Amino acid sequence: LILPECMKLLPLYCNCIIKSDALQGSSEIMTDDRSWLMQTVMSMDVPSSHIYFYPRLVPLHELNPDSNTLPVAIRCSADRLSDTGVYLLENGLSMFMWIGLHVPQDWVQNVFGVNSAAQINIESQKLLQIDNKVSNQ
Known part of the structure; x- marks a missing residue:
């Protein structure tokens, strides 16, 4: 992809977010844990969410x-x-x-x-x- 320098890692970060337990429902994570993760991710600042997803x-x-x-x-x-x-x-x-x-x-x-x-x-x-x-x- 030809992207500006600040967006070159966007596909990587999108893939990490899509595969996250907070968004992807699976039988490996309990509903309470997924709810906690969703709430935790929503309250993270940008640097913290960057480290969480990657x-x-x-x-x-x-x-x-x-x-x-x-x-x-x-x-x-x-x-x-x-x-x-x-x-x-x-x-x-x-x-x-x-x-x-x-x-x-x-x-x-x-x-x-x-x-x-x-x-x-x-x-x-x-x-x-x-x-x-x-x-x-």
Whole structure:
């Protein structure tokens, strides 16, 4: 499409809105949850709704332990995920951590306190507080 610069992402955002649980009815989401989402989306400002409909994907494995800044968010696509990486997906309401199967063992040890990614407790909702730079970051 030949569009002005400010509208180049309009098709992407429209697709995200159409696929949203707030608008699309399905059997996977309960009526109360869908109603809550609709009300929440209607009360969001523009930056919040932008992040809700097109979540941020932050590569955590690229964290610099000596810096206080987060890595730059990458395009939210499954093609961008690497088996050797750890990513944080955040939409303003929920956060999910995606952990590749081949994440370096020292990174997993420093952050989760286990020897491999297969041993991480996926039911846990909190990270351990381990005294090292990677974990603190």
